[in-house]
Amino acid sequence: MPSQAEEVNPVHYNLHVEEGGEIRSFEGELPQTELNNITHNNAERTDQDSGHASGPIQTSDSPHLSPVIPLVSQPNEDYVASPCDPLDIQQNVDEDTAHLDVSELCEGDILHGQTTAYTVLRFLGEGSFGMVVECLKMDTNERVAVKMLKNPAAIREAEEEVQMLAIIGQLDSERCNVVQFKECFQYMGLPCLVFEMLNTSLWDLLTKHGPVPTISEIRPIAQQLLVAFNALKDIDVIHTDLKPDNVMLTNQPYRLKLIDFGLALTTSEVEQGVIMQPAEYRAPEVTLGCVYDFPIDMWGLGCTLTHLLAGKNLFPCCGYQSIKMMVELLGMPPDDMLNNGRYTHFYFTKEEDDRPNPIWRLLTPEEYRRVNHKEPGEPGPLQNDLTTLDDLLNSSMELDSC
Known part of the structure; x- marks a missing residue:
């Protein structure tokens, strides 16, 4: 010992x-x-x-x-890292090395970047895309986070993410509260993305450290994320994937940065009807299949801050129950959104009844089941407790004053 x-x-x-x-x-x-x-x-x-x-x-x-x-x-001289050109990552992955199982990676292994080597210190997390490991940058002793792909099918996503990170690189990462991207290299033919090492996510803060933050603690979180999204708007970027997992705290108290630009888009890349955002943080215009823009990130921010305040998601992950709760709390979506949405008819119907101007209404659960041939799902954890958003704020303020 x-x-x-x-x-x-x-x-x-x-x-x-x-x-x-x-x-x-x-x-x-x-x-x-x-x-x-x-x-x-x-x-x-x-x-x-x-x-x-x-x-x-x-x-x-x-x-x-x-x-x-x-x-x-090195297992083979062909596996020495090479620079990662965002325009031809796909072409640089040869078929023999693209089947690497990165789960075989061990603490202490050496990854060779473009200009330096990285020693694997520990494993931070794993997802469908691959894994994230904490590494020591050997020439500076700096600790960094390396996002490593584990699936050859994700190569295209890595290419798109590197292209987006090149755009994000226009921003001052400290002033704009976005993660700093350092370099991209290949390890055994698969791309590795190197980022500054941050501390813990808001999700981990909620699930592992508790209790939920107070309103006074949430305010600086909101302010810093608004700065980040304002900076992204200035360079025509929509994040599209805001959730507590993608907001990381630094080593300074309640100093944070926005991460994970793998699904980020410029406004010219938006395609109507393509579903983006995690279900619980999804804006109604996305669910309804409308053309969307920067405001969907503001919706995601509101849902994230509510999750911090309540300790649970405001809206359920089920599409129908989510739309139903939005209508109950906020009223019907505007007519232009309903008229232009490709998926509006999955959730709403027009009351004809020989009226000169038929009006939209939400489908009942039975109508939803009949139209979509699927169950409407279960209500969310807050669906029966709130009649307005003020209820949530008032209960939180009462807790703060105790």
């Missing part, structure tokens, strides 16, 4: 990495436990690949001797 001093006190290291037949050297400081973990994993991988024993970390009381990490061999 390592001592407390070993866990806290940094140890100087020299790292020698074999790349393309050449040895690249890096030096810096890491806690002894992390250094031991890296060298242990690399030694195991070297043993498995070569059948030869790897020496342990070399340590000495002499100030002139530093720990040395054993050489890490």
Whole structure:
């Protein structure tokens, strides 16, 4: 068991990495436990690949001797990282390497970027696109987050995301509260996106740390996200994927940044009828199949802030129940939205009745079932508790005053 001093006190290291037949050297400081973990994993991988024993970390009381990490061999020279041109990521992925299973990646593995190497420290999360790992940027000792694809089918999405990140790069990431993108490279033929390392998401804050933030704590969150979305509007970008998971806190209290631009669009790329946004944060014009614009991000922001305030989603994930709750809380959508929506008839009908100007009304659950041949779904957790949005605000203010 390592001592407390070993866990806290940094140890100087020299790292020698074999790349393309050449040895690249890096030096810096890491806690002894992390250094031991890296060298242990690399030694195991070297043993498995070569059948030869790897020496342990070399340590000495002499100030002139530093720990040395054993050489890490690349599986194949073809796997050395190459620059990631956003316009031809797809063409650079060869069929043999595109079947890499990144789940085989281990702590301590070395990823080679365009200008430096990255040591994998720990795994942060995994999704359908791939995984995110915390890495040490070896030339600066900076900790970064590397988004790694695990599915060749996601190559096209990576290409589009890199193109969007190039547009986002016009912004000052600190002033505009958007994540800083550092570089893109290929590891075993698959793209890796490198971002600044942030702390925790609003989702994790709600689910793991609790209790829900107070109104006074939510105000700076709202203000910073409004700054971010105003900056995105200035460069003609719609985020389209706002949810608590995609807002990350930095190491400063309630300082945050907007992340994940994989689904972001410019206004010229919007296609009517294409469904965007997570279901619980989806604007009515998206659900109804209307042409949409920057306001859908403001709807997503309102739903996100409500989730922070209530500790649960305002609208259910079911399309019918979500629209029904919107009508109950906010009234009917405007006629031009209903008239122009491609999917309006899935949720609404016009009262003919020989009227000169027929009016729209919401389908009943029975009518919805008959028209769509599917169940209307279950109400959301707040659907029976609220009659207006003021009810939510008033109850939260009462909690704040306690």
